[in-house]
Amino acid sequence: MEILILLVVAAVLLFAVKEIRRSLISRPMFGFFKRVLPPLSATEREAMTAGDVWWDAELFSGRPDWHQFLQQKPPQFTEEEQAFIDNQLETLLAMLDDFNIVQQDRDLPEAVWNYIRKEKFFAMIIGKEFGGLAFSPAANSHIVSRIATRSISAAVTVMVPNSLGPGELLTHYGTEAQKNYWLPRLADGTDIPCFALTAPEAGSDAGAIPDSGVLCKGEHDGKEVLGIRLNWDKRYITLAPVATVLGLAFKLYDPDGLLGDQKAIGITCALIPTDHPGVETGERHFPLNQAFMNGTTYGKDVFIPLDWVIGGKDYVGKGWKMLMECLSAGRGISLPALATATGHVTQRMTGAYAYVRQQFGLPIGKFEGVQEAMGRIGGTNYSIESMRRLTVAALCEGKSPSVITAMTKYHMTEMGRQVMEDAMDIHAGKGIQLGPKNYLGHGYMATPVSITVEGANILTRNLMIFGQGATRCHPYVLKEMDAAANPDEEQGLRDFDALLIKHIGFAAGNFFSSVWMGLTGARFNASPISGSTARYYQQLTRMSRALALTADVAMLVMGGDLKRKEMLSARLGDVLSHLYMASAVLKRYEDDGRQSTDLVFVDYALQHHLHAIGEAFRGFFANFPNRFMAWTLRLAIFPLGIRYAKPADALYQGIADAMMEPGKARDRQTFLCYWKDDANDMLGHMELAFVKMKQHEALYKRLQKAEKRGEIAPDLAGSELADAALAAEVITAEEAEHLVEVEQLRLAAIAVDQFAPGTLENKTFA
Structure with a gap:
């Protein structure tokens, strides 16, 4: 003791x-x-x-x-944001034909470019005092997500100027003169920005960029001024082929001590008009069959005045910190928005397809193997949308949670990849054959883009x-x-x-x-x-x-x-x-x-x-x-x-059944998904077929029982099915008319596109 x-x-x-x-x-x-x-x-x-x-x-x-956590307010829209979503956003969505954008024009139509610039889709993060929209992260995320359900290429085009780029850097760090000159031009679409960070040998390790600038004196506007002589070679730069102003990250050196004793000053960001002497817009990339503008930019011995550094003289050498602080916010909005779009589209359309596509007289969504994949899609999409909302709520509070946005970017893009792969497995041939009726193919090919950019997922x-x-x-x-x-x-x-x-x-x-x-x-x-x-x-x-x-x-x-x-x-x-x-x-x-x-x-x-x-x-x-x-x-x-x-297993089956049931619950969980009530629309034809079949669910069950009794032949479809059922007195004449209509929609929904010889090769044959 x-x-x-x-x-x-x-x-x-x-x-x-x-x-x-x-x-x-x-x-x-x-x-x-x-x-x-x-x-x-x-x-x-x-x-x-x-x-x-x-x-x-x-x-x-x-x-x-x-x-305390549960008391956090969920993100909400202002009246102005809601009006924009209900009007300008819906107008833009109706203008987009993703098949033409990607497979034919390899670009957004001129009318779409003009509309995006006119309605300030590029200016969602720019303050109203400079002519921008000053939208919240909630509105930004919603708008980009909804566009992405229609066209990834259009969504990327809109999201980049509202993420890491000149607009955000100027807003946070620009001098008053820089803000007053550039932000109104970016807001009204006079200028299109891009930001050049990635180099051939510096991707996710952006701190290793070899692009350099040396402080020296040179001539600008007929006067000798203190400035920087730049050399750079950048690639993978979104909007570079059409940009009129270039944000550039480089390492700055001061060998002659023009600013002090420090020789290697560090990473610096500058803003340069693309028509400035020596600035070269290089060739365009083709990122996995997507049509958004992406390309190269380079320059050799390009002299710029020192006041073109974002933030001016006081911000030389502070570029890395600027980039990290801005990236931690933008990373929680842009690429997660694309993943969210994938989740909403795959849940809504896979649920519809799994009911419309039948095998052995049953919707394929009734087979347990398919239900397992459907369960993953619906359950994962619930997590994707939940994560988007929570992260956006933090950003709306003015927070810039770098760890959370890194988690959001990594896991949401990975979950987006998972649901897309499951959806492709269920759709099988319909997901593989590209054409106006394929609502998965372009999204499937775009998935690695989100995985790779803004920090490769492996590194993250x-x-x-x-x-x-x-x-x-x-x-x-x-x-x-x-x-x-x-x-x-x-x-x-x-x-x-x-x-x-x-x-x-x-x-x-x-x-x-x-x-x-x-x-x-x-x-x-x-x-x-x-x-x-x-x-x-x-x-x-x-x-x-x-x-x-x-x-x-x-x-x-x-x-x-x-x-x-x-x-x-x-x-x-x-x-x-x-x-x-x-x-x-x-x-x-x-x-x-x-x-x-x-x-x-x-x-x-x-x-x-x-x-x-x-x-x-x-x-x-x-x-x-x-x-x-x-x-x-x-x-x-x-x-x-x-x-x-x-x-x-019961949870997978319960989710699969819920995905095949139209109503408020399905709408609430896939509210970002855009489609037109038009059988010629890439999502609309599946939605119409699904709703019509659910409305005639009792009729189809009656037909299945008649087939089992041998009253009508198996494997009939379309008008042949209606004629046989009418002849056997299984249905009335009025029901036969409805059945023909529904069968036409069903068969069109499970069909894939096909092209005349030479069409895809842009050839004509005598």
């Missing part, structure tokens, strides 16, 4: 007496922390600290405040999400890194000591809480609501605590090596991402008023995300190099095993 008392007293003295603690614990830990601290380059640090933290920090803390998942999240979202790590980097070592030690004692308490609390939640199945965790989704909140809190504990141990044990163990850090990033996506699903369900018809989608999504979290932890524990710590963590977090299962 005396020994136990002595141990307790020693522990109290060790931690409570500052001088003892600092000497015996904090100083050695401070030295260890400085040794294992992952080295950060200047560009890495700027990328790491760009943007804000938001709900991601709550999830990483292990103590998410669900009550393996380096950015956890790499940035572990420092930005953790309550102590970034502050500890700052303390360790303090040139005043004693002050750094004092700061580190104050943080360390809190960090130790944080880690200990996470350890014991994880054990308790694992043993009890988190049943004693608080939930902000009651009902069928309450258990999901409890489990997500448990997994949040598990992530906080595991991340701490991983960073402590591996230090800087964790940065290079990309597959391990990616798995922890997956845990954070699926926690965020699951949160988004729960938030949407509450915001929509807990619609009972949505519950099957919610259950699928939550069970999928929890299972993915479990698999990510399983893979992490199996591959963590310190086997003792891996075993200890797994035992602490999952003492009864990892028991999150994939969604049950």
